[in-house]
Amino acid sequence: MAATGDAAYIKQINRSLILQKIIEKKMISRADLSKLTDLTRATISVQAADLLEKELVVETQLEHHSVGRRPIMLSINGQAGFVLGIDLDLGAMTFALSDLAGKVVRLETIPLQSDSYEEVVKTAAKNIRRIQSYCEESRYGLVSVVVGVHGLVTLEEHVHFVPRLGWTDVSLKTDLEEAAGLPITLENNANLCSFAERVYAHPEAKNLLGASFSSGIGLGMMMNEDFFKGENGFAGEAGHMIVVPNGRPCSCGNKGCWEQYGSESALFRELSVKKKQETITRADVIDWIQARDETVMEMMDEFLFYLSVGLNNMINLYNPNVVVLNSELLRFYPEAIKRIEAQLVSDISHYRELHISKLGKQACSLGACALGIKQFFHISTLQLEMD
Ligand SMILES: [Zn+2]
Known part of the structure; x- marks a missing residue:
């Protein structure tokens, strides 16, 4: 036997x-x-x-x-089956349906009317079932659904805490499985983003750091070609690393966390005061940058300074060969990479390449699709190309 x-x-x-x-x-x-x-x-x-x-x-x-x-x-045979990657963000859900060869065949963002857990589960399940019906003709149908959660997800796929949605200890996996009627995989969004960078953009990178700078700061580490998650699955909460002792208060209970200085939302908050304008959009900031607005250029310097301080610390901790920064704002700030590199001058910190993500907002849902494909084929390394 x-x-x-x-x-x-x-x-x-x-x-x-x-x-x-x-x-x-x-x-x-x-x-x-x-x-x-x-x-x-x-x-x-x-x-x-x-x-x-x-x-x-x-x-x-x-x-x-x-x-x-x-x-x-x-x-x-891409058409033999499909995987669904979902980015469960604040205010909206993005659904990316990919065939088994990694070709994205549908991409939809659905606004969420409410943050209520029950509403989110109901909306997600309804759309999963709707999208599943498109896949019925194929031999294997919808083979995998992977959901990116913007919060702490345990190794057992239990959602421990989602700060921006105010969810604590929710059984999202089982509740969603029950409502949608098929198996669901949960993963932290920053992990999925850095996985997507490795699969789609940097397959040669054995040690990759992916950091996203939007409403907070998320860090995903692909170390030795695999997720680095820590004892509970919570590793990489770099946004709550203290960079200014006794600095600005943070929702986590500490003061002076990195994301209070180096995230886009922190920049927007500061600009709102300086510009006496209640809401600041990314488009506003991009316009000001293009016009070389003096106040905004000063604020950008400060933003990049703090972003680099945290990045220096992360590079010293992980010694990555590729670092990918995901920021919709920095995509429109041509000098960004040069300016950040100029601040990473320590003889100690070593990395090989620094990039602004080309995957942008789709990184999480694409990473979710890629994880579904990897699991379906039981393969250890996956390399895909963007269309
Ligand atoms: Zn914090």
């Missing part, structure tokens, strides 16, 4: 490796698969036949090939 178990286990490992390479290369011949995986041609042949039979891969014969026979290529 043990031998049978071992054989099945090895077959599963080989299958994962083969699927991983097919996804990575998009189209690959059996011969190249054998070279890349170090598996024999016979093993590749048997596995490919099985994957074809399950309709998880498809064959394509190349039209133009200069010499010899036209090779038959294998690629993922």
Whole structure:
């Protein structure tokens, strides 16, 4: 019996490796698969036949090939099933439906009328069921639903605290599963954002930090090609690292937290006072930057200073090779990277690359889709391309 178990286990490992390479290369011949995986041609042949039979891969014969026979290529059958990634943000939910090859086929943002937990669960479940009905024609249907939560999510996928929604200890997973009638995976949004950066933008980065600077500061760490979550799943609450002792009060109960100085909302709050304007939008700030408004340029300097202070500390802690900053505002501030780099001058802090995220607001929902695909195929490393 043990031998049978071992054989099945090895077959599963080989299958994962083969699927991983097919996804990575998009189209690959059996011969190249054998070279890349170090598996024999016979093993590749048997596995490919099985994957074809399950309709998880498809064959394509190349039209133009200069010499010899036209090779038959294998690629993922994207249409065999779908994954749904949901970003459960304050005031809105974003639903990204992706096929199994990572192609996003639907992207919808639905405004939320209320922060009430019951309302949010009801709205999410209704939309999950509606979107699921689009997938019914495919062989595997909707295979995975992953929800990004802007708060503390335990390793057991229990929601411990969502500060901006005011939720404490809610059973979102089971409540949503019951209401939607299918399994749900919960993950912290900052983790999903940094996972998306690795999958879609920096697949070569073994140690990646993804930091987002919007209403607060979220940090996701992909260390040694995997999530770094800590004992409970709460690691990376960098927004509540104290950068100004006895500074501005924070909703967490401390004073002087990083997100009170280095987040976009902190900048907007300060600008609101300086400009005597009640609401400040990102578009306002972008206009002022383009006009080189003196007050705003000074405030931007201060914002970038505090952003860099926290970043310096994070880089010293994690020694990442790639750091990705997700900020809709900094995307429109061309000097941002140069100015931040100029403040990261310590001989101690080491990183290789610093980027502004190109995924922007979609990072969380895309990361959720990617996690669903990774889980469905049981693969350890996933590499996808944006359309
Ligand atoms: Zn705090």
